[in-house]
Amino acid sequence: MILPVIMAGGSGSRLWPLSRKLYPKQFLSLTESGTMLQSTVKRLGTIEHMAPMFICNEDHRFIVAEQLRQQAVEHSGIILEPIGRNTAPAIALAALQAVKDGEDPTLLVLAADHVIQNEIAFINAVKxxxxxxxSGSLVTFGIVPTSPETGYGYIKQGDAAGQGVFEVLEFVEKPDSVTAQEYLNSGKYLWNSGMFMFKASRYLEEIAAHCPEILDNCRAAIEHAQKDLEFTRVSKEYFEHCPDDSIDYAVMEKTSKALVVPMDADWSDVGSWSALWDVSNKDAKGNAIRGDVLLDGTEDSFVYSQNKLIAAVGVERLVIVETKDAVLVACKDQVQNVKNIVDQLKKAKRTEHLQHREVYRPWGSHDAIAEGERFHVKRVTVKPGEKTATQIHYNRAEHWIVVSGTARVKNGDKEYLLAENESTYIPIGAAHSLQNPGKVALELIEVRSGTYLDDDDVVRVEDYGQGY
Structure with a gap:
């Protein structure tokens, strides 16, 4: 039986400001109504398979769980990486978990941040x-190239090894433009997609032969893992000692059992704004737009509005992206350098590369409205039936004003209800929590005041239902 293993890690910094470290591209809706993660699950279509297994880092665990819940996706577990260690260790964790109960499924390893427009071709290649x-081979999927792309690694295709399956002669790194054109002209090279299929036991055998340090540390990390509801928290003590290696380097380049299936499925890893423009629907003048956008005399541009009207007049080949806290304007042929802006933000110790102004939690969200030296104002939304953690702040007090819905408030040793237009005061040092007992969303304004206002001024007395 096929067990899809969907890797939902990565930061996608080249798609800033939409993609942030704590809310990267795989959790965004970029080309479809659903997010990239949700589309990856949906893409499995008619393939007979087990409930998918997911791998992500701890910071993204609630986003993954919530997006799966929205689509009523059954899963075989969500493995949490305590630290990023590339694809070879991540897949080893999945393989070890898959064989834990004596089973040996065939793993279909997929990335959660790919766009595949021809899903029939994808399904046929998988089959x-x-x-x-x-039968024991390690199969990778090579994308039939359509241009001399320098942003992808390549696979050199050898002789046929069966119907639609070929030997792998070599894996090659990202080429320069001249070499990429030679690869395209030869007709013997495929883009390296980062998608694979193999038996769980076969991958473990190969990783044991070629990089036993990964297997030993991953096995110990799984053996010392902790179960947290639907999450499997592997041991950081062991996992952090894994070499930071890709599956290509650790296994596929060294095994004698590598095969490749060419896939011609309108694939993209959406690694830049220009790549997203490529796969987006466009108007007669080559413009891809989303949100509240007005254009005049504009051509071959990508314009994305999240909150405000964007008007573009007489421009060509631009990328314009607006979010609540940032605006990007870039030449379409320079978008690979967006990562340099992210680097500048990091060096300046700013937060715009980390997360959006609106931050999502299992219970709802909070959106920063205004900030000053001694005050922060946030709009807080709590979903029906949900509850925040019971916590204490030692450097700030809070005022809560209910805008809509009903709030059940714990404030020290008191518990009471607040209705629309009512307010309450949470003093410094008081244990407090907020619950929505109603059937509609609870919205309130939170005003923080004090000497230190950041989110890390918190002592949790009791976590909310799903952990923190």
Missing amino acids: QAIDPAE
């Missing part, structure tokens, strides 16, 4: 890989 994978 062609099943027999060789179940």
Whole structure:
């Protein structure tokens, strides 16, 4: 049976300001109504498979769980990486978890941040890989190239090894433009997609032969893992000693059992704004737009409005992206350098590369409205039936004003209800929590005042239901 393993890590810094470290591109809706993660699950379509397994880092765990819940996706567990260690250790964790109960499924390893527009071609390629994978080969999927792309690694395709399956002659790194054109002209090279299929046991055998340090540390990390509801928290003590290696370097370049299935499925890893423009629907003048946008005399541009009207007049080949706290304007042929802006933000110790102004939590969200030296104002939304953690602040007090809905408030040793237009005061040092007992969303304004106002001024007395 096929077990899809969906890797939902990565930061996607080249798609800033939409993609942030704490809310990267795989959790965004970029080309479809659903997010990239949700589309990856949906893409499995008619393939007979087990409930998927997911791998992500701890910071993203609630985003993954919530997006799966929105689509009523059953899953085989969510593995949390305590630290990023590239794809070879991540897949080893999944393989070890998969064989834990004596089973040995065929793993279909997919990234959560790919766009595949021809899903029938994708499904057909996967089905062609099943027999060789179940016979012991390590199968990768190579994308039939459409241009001399310098942003992808390549796979050199050898002789046929079955129907639609070929030997792998070599994996090559990202080429320069001249070499990429030579690869394209030869017809013997495929883009390296980062998608794979193999038996869980076969991957463990190969990683044991070629990089036993990864296997030893991943096995110890799984053995000392802790179960937290639907999450599996692997041991950081062991996992952090894994080499930071890709599956290509650790296994696929060294094994004698590598095969490749060519895939011609309108694939993209959406690694830049220009790549997103490529796969987006465009108007007659080559403009891809989303949100509240007005254009006049504008051509070949990508314009994305999240909150405000964007008007573009007489421009060409621009990327314009607006969010609540940042605006990007870039030449379409310079978008690879957006990462340099992210680097500047990091060096300046600013937060715009970390998260959006609106921050999502399992219970709802909070959105920063205004900030001053001794005050912060936030709009807080709590979903029906949800509750925040019971916590204490030692450097700030808070005022809560209910805008809509009903709030059940714990404030020290008191508990009471607040209705619309009512307010309450949470003094410094008081244990407090907020719950929505109603059937509609609870919205309130939170005013923080004090000497230190950041979110890390918190002592949790009791976590909310799903952990923190």
